[in-house]
Amino acid sequence: MFIMNRKRMVEDKLEQLNKGQTAYAESRELIRLVKREIENQQIPVFTDETESGCWFIPQKNSPAPSDEQLAQM
Template sequence: MFVVCKTRVANEKVDRLLNGYSAYAETEELIRLVKRRIYSNNLDIYEDQTDIGCWFIPRN
C-alpha cells in the first residue's frame, strides 16, 4: 500500500508555483493546504476552480 503525505504534496505544489509553474490540486483538503501556503508566502496566484479540482497559476 502506498501512503501519500498531503502536507508534502502541498509543499511540492507550492514549490512549483514559486518556480513559476502552475499546479493542480484534486481534493478539498489539498486545495485548502495549498491556499494556506500561498497566503503565508504572499504569492500572487490566479485560481481556476472547476468541478473536479483547482488550478493555481502564478501571475507575473
C-alpha cells in the same frame, strides 16, 4: 497501498508555483492547504476552481489578464 504525505504534497505544489509553473490539486483538503500556504507566503496566483479540482497559476508582476487571455489558458 501508497499513502502520500499531505504536507509534502503541499510543499511540492508551492515549489512548482515558486518556479513559475502551474500546479493542480484535486482533493478539497489539498486545495484548502495550498490556498492557506499561498496566503501565508503571499504568492501571487490566479486560481481556477472547478468541480474536479483547482489550478493554481502563478501570476507574474503584471496586471490581471483579460477575459480573452484567460480563455486562451
